[in-house]
Amino acid sequence: MPDTSDQAILTHRDGHVAVIELNRPPHHFFDLAMIAQIADELDRLQADKACRVVLLQAGGSAFCAGADFSKRSGAETPRSATSINPIYQEALRIFSFGKPIVAAIEGPAVGGGLGLALTADFRVACEEARFSANFNRLGFHPGFALSYTLPALVGKQKAAWMLYTGARVNGRQALDMGLVDFIVPQAEVRARAMALAREMAASSPRALQSTRQTLQADALSHIRNAISRESAEQAVHFASADIAEGVKAMAQRRLPVFAD
Template identity: 50%
Template structure:
């Protein structure tokens, strides 16, 4: 499989470290096509014996503000959590998740350089990585319940795996945004640096990993993550089933409207 860069997904190399950069201004919303190409890039790097670690970064100042189910991600035309309206978000997300779940089959260690927002599916993308380097100005949020629907992206497995069930429940139920310092405190991120140093520190960590024996690193990673892809896919299957039901509710429409209007939602349990 040939490794090709595009305006919104570029792949560069620095010795044994590859950098994948997502660039969809202004908010780096993602969709099924971008997830497909990201998976292809990761699989290509899996086959490249000279690549020993990967940095996942943003080229637009925001790591990723969410998933776009409307097909307008590249134009940046979406609103809250990648949704310009309830009807956009509630289009069947199965194609998006089908591609996103492939990411968990990649074999090389990944360091995410998280600046700006990592919201909704953007947080899910950050959780894919083995490590996260961030700054105080970053914002993390699993805002699904606040929008009126169940979390997705397999995050019902990946978030509690990192921060524990109690902290995960708190982040899910409230949809609150936390900064980079709080993310590090609860174990959601691994290193807190100055805002202008996120990418360089993430790259330095990737080079540190790449200095270890690659066969040993990859086999250790495989052991540590044994069964993770299967658990994430199974959880995502349940997440999708529930989301499809909740996308049809008045509460979901209210959640999206409230977010777009920057007001508190008034949910009615219907």
Template identity: 80%
Template structure:
């Protein structure tokens, strides 16, 4: 039996479209190394003139079910209020990518996985997909810039509902809310995502990239501010008892019993 570690991401290129595939099935839980690998690959593709668009997809039953809570040091180590969560430091590099990203979402998108999905410019999904910002249900403040990106995309009221409750939203409802841009049949999600990526790649790459820069001009500063506040809030809440109860309740598939 081979002991070769499974690659966290797989990469390929088809013409002007590069594909990054999350490769920790079935749930694609991330840690700081995985997010850093995605950011490193995007840095490489930023310099690759042949790449005009990136397609982000995932193997397994989930697109991304969020952070790997078995690696608690990624989340809690040296977490002073003034230090940004190292996962979110790497996430900032993803948000800074200057070329369009299309996310093809076939399965569940949970917690920080939703934050990763919202780093894309477009989301193509299916009715069977499920979207949840379950941070509060786990006992802590949302992260991965979702306190900015989610209300910016679907409005403050619906974002508050998703964040406060951790409710699961299916693909059709996500499309109605503006969380998803296009819906396809589940077997066709990757095909539809690639078709959109190729359509974008047909346009002038210089014009597309400069347009993205204009459209996103104010976003990065808001994202940095959101991540700074999120990290400060989480540093306090990770030291409390709510997180332990929230994670335990999730593992036991029951409602959490938080203290008053």
């Protein structure tokens, strides 16, 4: 697994733990290519018997700020309401991975970046981490399966609050909500995440994967249904004026003013 600076991700191995690192500093905005690279790497690791656990992290102090909407041209190819967002097609491949994933979160995980963080089985974070599902503030329906994964993790009421308001949740609040599993000082996040990954990697790989499959149960079918609906709603919202106002307001660091 070579480390080359022109890749959207960097990868290396630490014993039975494979490390995938997002490589678009400082914010690690993603696009279809990055999510596809993660999915491709996970496909390879699924077939690699020496890999038992994956650690997902990002270079620098940010985890992932989601998609880069500053590059929207306003002339994107319209997408049918019955088609799946291509990024979420790739996300489904990530959700389909059969081995445990630990996410090391040292900073913001926003929008689709939060969705990516929730593909992991466990999240290790710090008080400086920030979590936000800011889709509605940007003028469109949540995506990356967050309409299922977020309420499944923190409960419907807290998920609704985060989704409706785009509230920014710090690391301590995230721990209290159940959004993350461990809080450590920022400088120790990666080490603690690796320690957790190694703890799991010491278990029987066959038993580990089958236990995870039992615990996941029918989650993947719910995720597929969520992504299908999210894609349909977003196809409509992306054609509206709301997203232009939402993105402009974000860039100007002000509250958006949406039409009735």
